[in-house]
Amino acid sequence: MTAVLEASHLHKYYPGVTALDDVDFTLQAGDVRALLGKNGAGKSTLVKILSGAVLPDQGEIRIDGQEVTIKSPHDSFLQGISTVYQEMSLVPGLTVAENILLGRWPTSKRLGVSFIDRKEILRIAREALGQLEVDIDLNQLASRLNVAQQQLVEIAKAISFDPRVMILDEPSSALPSEEVDTLHRVVRRLAEQGRAIVYVTHRLQEIPKVADSVTVLRDGKVIGTIPVAEATPERITQMMIGSDWQRTQWQRDAELGPVKLEVRNLNRAGLLHDISLELRGGEVLGLAGLLGSGRTELLRSIFGVDPIDSGEIIVGGVALNNPSPSAMKARGLGLTPEDRKQQGLVLVFPVEDNLTLASLRRVSARGVLNPGKERELAEAMVEDLQIKTASLAVKTRTLSGGNQQKVVIGNWLNTLPEVLMMDEPTRGIDIQAKEQIFALVRDLARQGLAVLFVSSEIEEVLDVSDRILVINQGRITHSRQHDEVNLEQLMALVMEEINL
Amino acid sequence: MTGAVQTKSTTIRSRTSDLLSRSGLLIALVLLFVALALFAPNFLTSRNLLNVLRAVAFNGIIACGMTFMIIAGDIDVSVGSAVAWASSLLGVLAIQHHWPLVLAVAFVLLQGALIHAGAGYIRVRWSVPAFVVTLALFMALRGAARLITNAFPITPFPDSFNFWGGGYILEVIPVPVVIMAVVFLLFHFISVRTVYGRSVYAVGGNEESARLSGISVWRTRIVTFALLGFLSAFSGIILSSRIMSGSSNIAVGLEFDVIAAVIIGGTSLMGGEGTIFGTFLGVLFIGLLSNGMVLMGINPFAQEVIRGLIILVAVLISVTRTRN
Ligand SMILES: Nc1ncnc2c1ncn2[C@@H]1O[C@H](COP(=O)(O)OP(=O)(O)OP(=O)(O)O)[C@@H](O)[C@H]1O
Ligand SMILES: [Mg+2]
Numbered sequence: 029m030t031a032v033l034e035a036s037h038l039h040k041y042y043p044g045v046t047a048l049d050d051v052d053f054t055l056q057a058g059d060v061r062a063l064l065g066k067n068g069a070g071k072s073t074l075v076k077i078l079s080g081a082v083l084p085d086q087g088e089i090r091i092d093g094q095e096v097t098i099k100s101p102h103d104s105f106l107q108g109i110s111t112v113y114q115e116m117s118l119v120p121g122l123t124v125a126e127n128i129l130l131g132r133w134p135t136s137k138r139l140g141v142s143f144i145d146r147k148e149i150l151r152i153a154r155e156a157l158g159q160l161e162v163d164i165d166l167n168q169l170a171s172r173l174n175v176a177q178q179q180l181v182e183i184a185k186a187i188s189f190d191p192r193v194m195i196l197d198e199p200s201s202a203l204p205s206e207e208v209d210t211l212h213r214v215v216r217r218l219a220e221q222g223r224a225i226v227y228v229t230h231r232l233q234e235i236p237k238v239a240d241s242v243t244v245l246r247d248g249k250v251i252g253t254i255p256v257a258e259a260t261p262e263r264i265t266q267m268m269i270g271s272d273w274q275r276t277q278w279q280r281d282a283e284l285g286p287v288k289l290e291v292r293n294l295n296r297a298g299l300l301h302d303i304s305l306e307l308r309g310g311e312v313l314g315l316a317g318l319l320g321s322g323r324t325e326l327l328r329s330i331f332g333v334d335p336i337d338s339g340e341i342i343v344g345g346v347a348l349n350n351p352s353p354s355a356m357k358a359r360g361l362g363l364t365p366e367d368r369k370q371q372g373l374v375l376v377f378p379v380e381d382n383l384t385l386a387s388l389r390r391v392s393a394r395g396v397l398n399p400g401k402e403r404e405l406a407e408a409m410v411e412d413l414q415i416k417t418a419s420l421a422v423k424t425r426t427l428s429g430g431n432q433q434k435v436v437i438g439n440w441l442n443t444l445p446e447v448l449m450m451d452e453p454t455r456g457i458d459i460q461a462k463e464q465i466f467a468l469v470r471d472l473a474r475q476g477l478a479v480l481f482v483s484s485e486i487e488e489v490l491d492v493s494d495r496i497l498v499i500n501q502g503r504i505t506h507s508r509q510h511d512e513v514n515l516e517q518l519m520a521l522v523m524e525e526i527n528l
Numbered sequence: 529m530t531g532a533v534q535t536k537s538t539t540i541r542s543r544t545s546d547l548l549s550r551s552g553l554l555i556a557l558v559l560l561f562v563a564l565a566l567f568a569p570n571f572l573t574s575r576n577l578l579n580v581l582r583a584v585a586f587n588g589i590i591a592c593g594m595t596f597m598i599i600a601g602d603i604d605v606s607v608g609s610a611v612a613w614a615s616s617l618l619g620v621l622a623i624q625h626h627w628p629l630v631l632a633v634a635f636v637l638l639q640g641a642l643i644h645a646g647a648g649y650i651r652v653r654w655s656v657p658a659f660v661v662t663l664a665l666f667m668a669l670r671g672a673a674r675l676i677t678n679a680f681p682i683t684p685f686p687d688s689f690n691f692w693g694g695g696y697i698l699e700v701i702p703v704p705v706v707i708m709a710v711v712f713l714l715f716h717f718i719s720v721r722t723v724y725g726r727s728v729y730a731v732g733g734n735e736e737s738a739r740l741s742g743i744s745v746w747r748t749r750i751v752t753f754a755l756l757g758f759l760s761a762f763s764g765i766i767l768s769s770r771i772m773s774g775s776s777n778i779a780v781g782l783e784f785d786v787i788a789a790v791i792i793g794g795t796s797l798m799g800g801e802g803t804i805f806g807t808f809l810g811v812l813f814i815g816l817l818s819n820g821m822v823l824m825g826i827n828p829f830a831q832e833v834i835r836g837l838i839i840l841v842a843v844l845i846s847v848t849r850t851r852n
Contacts, residue, residue, distance in 0.1 A: 331740075333739075333740060353739055353740055353741070353742045354742040354743065354744050356742070357741075357742030358742070363740065365740055370734075370736055370737070371736050371737055371740050372737055372740070373734065373737055374729070374730050374733035374734040374737050374738065374800060375733070375734065376733045376800045376801055377729070377730070377733055377800075381726065381729075381730075385730060385737070385738070385741040385743070386741040386742055388723045388726060388727070388743070389723070392722075392723045395722050395723045395724060396721055396722055396723075397721050397722060397723060397726065399721070439741065443742075
């Protein structure tokens with residue numbers, strides 16, 4: 029049988045980096061291939077070459093045995109390839125439905141003039157989203173969607189092309205487990221219909237559920253392709269890292285210090301209801317909840333990003349009347365936002381400047397920057413977080429997704445916060461780096477840092493937190509010590525139906 | 529492999545990875561210079577070259593503030609009117625109302641900063657595009673200038689006042705050129721070495737990320753407006769000193785020369801990127817071009833066409849560069 033997709037001897041060089049080094053990649057119809065590798069290994073580069081977003085410096089691509097040139101995303105659509113990129117690209121000013129059919133809006137002719145056929149747009153979009161079993165208002169503007177919703181819309185868009193080959197670059201990194209399960213079902217169904225699928229992920233536990241085989245990249249080279257039956261976590265991590273994985277251990281031995289942050293009866297109409305919580309120094313408090321339960325809204329409200337209707341936010345014993353990000357930062361709070369591209373980074377900045385964006389005070393005296401100090405802080409973060417970058421001077425947008433995420437975290441760690449709120453901090457970060465970050469956060473907790481932590485991966489919340497709050501429809505419904513619940517129980521609490 | 533950082537110990541960090549575009553501009557500048565030296569009569573005399581520098585000084589000073597404005601993602605079309613208003617107000621206060629000159633100058637500078645700060649406040653408070661706010665200023669300030677002067681130049685200033693716009697240092701270097709050099713150095717320093725300067729880049733590069741990183745977007749923008757207002761008034765004062773009158777009819781269309789210089793200098797209209805040094809080159813480029821065309825006796829209307837076309841090319845380069 030000829031392969032649907034066959035890429036051979038792909039090379040891609042960037043200044044100071046070999047992103048792909050003689051990569052061969054073959055895909056059969058009906059096959060779901062998981063693509064794995066550490067941050068910066070070259071996964072997205074391969075994806076972008078297959079989808080025409082980036083041109084290879086060398087190499088060829090065959091579809092059904094025929095050599096093709098894919099010079100633009102349009103060429104790849106024509107070959108039946110549709111792609112969900114790692115960095116989302118919805119047009120903010122268009123509706124969900126318009127985004128799903130972007131650039132190929134159905135038209136109807138009346139009096140010789142083509143009109144956009146709104147009904148048809150809605151019908152196709154509804155069908156695509158329906159496959160994912162999610163409820164998103166089709167007429168909502170894309171700018172109002174949170175990251176998970178954006179991700180789902182992107183996936184629906186890819187499906188609506190009815191592709192022969194579908195490429196998904198970290199589709200699950202921003203999704204809560206419910207939606208991930210649905211995604212797996214959809215992917216399996218598409219594969220059964222004979223489509224070929226590439227699935228990039230950092231979550232090892234989803235491989236057996238979704239993939240038939242696994243390809244691992246390291247430093248731009250293919251390390252190997254193995255059937256899913258052989259793909260044990262040990263084997264995969266060994267292939268990804270290149271040596272046996274020394275797991276970073278962390279302990280929850282921090283002593284609880286004084287209350288650092290207190291929230292009393294916080295309300296935001298329709299989003300948050302009567303939320304109260306207390307966070308102590310040394311404590312890692314996890315916030316578990318479904319998509320749309322109000323996790324992000326809560327963090328943003330505390331940090332003064334969005335206005336609240338009523339309630340008190342008390343930092344270090346002092347109530348703040350008019351919270352704003354700069355006022356909160358001045359009091360030792362920090363927030364790593366969920367959307368690194370829109371909210372966390374200035375992509376045109378050099379890596380160094382993004383690593384000190386929130387700590388300009390710390391690297392300056394009387395308003396004058398100290399370049400030596402800046403460099404020192406930036407270098408330390410690159411070292412601690414293992415940020416893979418050609419240099420500190422390259423633009424941040426050239427970093428791989430996971431490495432950009434690390435820059436967001438580094439930016440806030442550099443402020444030496446007393447309270448750090450982290451919204452999906454591990455989105456797109458590889459397993460090794462993730463453990464290093466957790467170890468680092470734990471270490472800082474031991475020195476008195478208080479952490480409020482949100483993740484869509486409930487396992488992760490359970491692993492890292494000392495205490496877990498369950499948030500449901502904008503209300504805190506449960507509070508548990510980490511050793512009082514197991515995963516199933518926590519899942520049940522998170523998914524509980526509440527009657528209002 | 530991971531975590532490996534090549535440290536380059538450059539003291540002055542270059543913000544532009546667009547070295548190419550900048551060196552492109554340098555090459556263009558050199559070519560223009562050589563061409564003018566060959567074809568424009570009397571071009572290559574120290575007298576003419578110093579005159580070019582003096583002619584660009586008034587725009588150059590304003591271009592520094594405009595660079596910040598555009599880096600911050602905004603634009604200001606009112607600076608020409610602000611210059612005329614400053615000049616007129618100075619004439620009215622110092623000559624008609626007999627204010628001491630120093631006091632009048634201080635007042636004009638202060639009101640320049642304040643009016644623009646007010647415009648900046650409106651910009652951030654109601655999220656009105658800067659273009660719209662400054663368009664209103666563009667009309668209002670020119671009108672106000674004509675209103676208080678009846679559109680007649682106001683004279684005479686005391687002779688000693690001529691030093692600032694028309695005088696020389698060491699008998700050869702025009703004073704405005706020295707002032708321009710100081711302003712450029714100062715703004716270069718602000719852009720690369722101060723918290724405020726970095727904030728300007730951040731706000732223009734991604735306002736939301738800047739805000740969430742605890743940078744005060746309001747303050748940054750309002751200060752940027754105020755600085756530009758101050759520089760426009762300042763330029764208006766030395767221009768008054770040069771022509772020795774307070775006039776409401778000067779600096780017509782100046783805003784577009786200034787904006788063009790900034791963009792030719794490689795500052796991105798998308799915000800977040802640009803350099804003061806690039807702007808300096810852009811100002812020189814436009815100055816040399818105008819001077820050369822005059823020396824070569826090109827029809828003034830044709831001059832405008834040529835300048836327009838060259839600015840268009842520069843903008844095209846700027847836009848295509850940002851896309852890649
Ligand atoms: N436009 C670019 N300019 C320069 N370097 C780039 C560019 N795009 C990618 N790179 C580099 O190529 C390498 C591979 O990046 P890629 O995005 O493919 O990694 P990845 O495997 O997808 O990582 P992640 O898991 O973090 O998403 C990285 O070192 C990255 O810095
Ligand atoms: Mg990637």
